[in-house]
Amino acid sequence: MTYDRESTTPPRSGLRLLPWASEKGTPCFLSPESGASVFTLLADAVEEEQLDDADAARRHGQAVLGNSATDADALRQALEASNRALNDVLRVADSRGDRLAAYEDVASSCDDKERGSQDGDDPHLRADAFG
Template identity: 40%
Template sequence: MVEHATPWPGRPAAEGPRLLPWNTAEGKPCYLSTDGHGYLSTLADSIETIQLGMGTELLEYARDATAPGAQAMSATEYRWLARRLTEALSDALRVADSRGQRLPGPEEDERDDDA
């Protein structure tokens, strides 16, 4: 089966299970074997888009909150911001890992060039 990631239309993806943007109840990674067009694959794409969008918004907030001349926050507020940034970075790294696993390897690129 081949996974087709929506951010790279027309580009073939590597074969194998897809790392999903959520964990099991035990905290272990979830994988999906799919052709890239099913309900769970579409749901995973949507969740990744939401996670990256929330990370972008949080980063903008953090930049504003820590800019020169910004009103100082309490230690609790800075800790909250650090926790949210940590979560957003974790989500972004998971999305990058998932999408990176679906990129074609060098041997697949050569086969596509020969076709």
């Protein structure tokens, strides 16, 4: 099943795009409140396997391209494997990019709280204020 970046709507803030699709081909998402759930750990393992497969497809494609005696069937197979791997890697990149953006938003919010408000009436103090 292919991943179509154009037709996949970005998830609601904080939802994780999973590295697989439903039986109907629609994207699957996971709520961040699930923490280190079985699905989170499974998704991490599947993403890691997809990245390893992509690296193997890249290395195989490089070898096929480097062989001047390679026939059209071998080139087609290498291209198909590379296309499948690129499909998976794009999904992983989008999923991780969405989570990174959400993480950066939270980190930025925390930084704002540490700095206090502009008029000085915020009761939060930075830890280094205590020496």
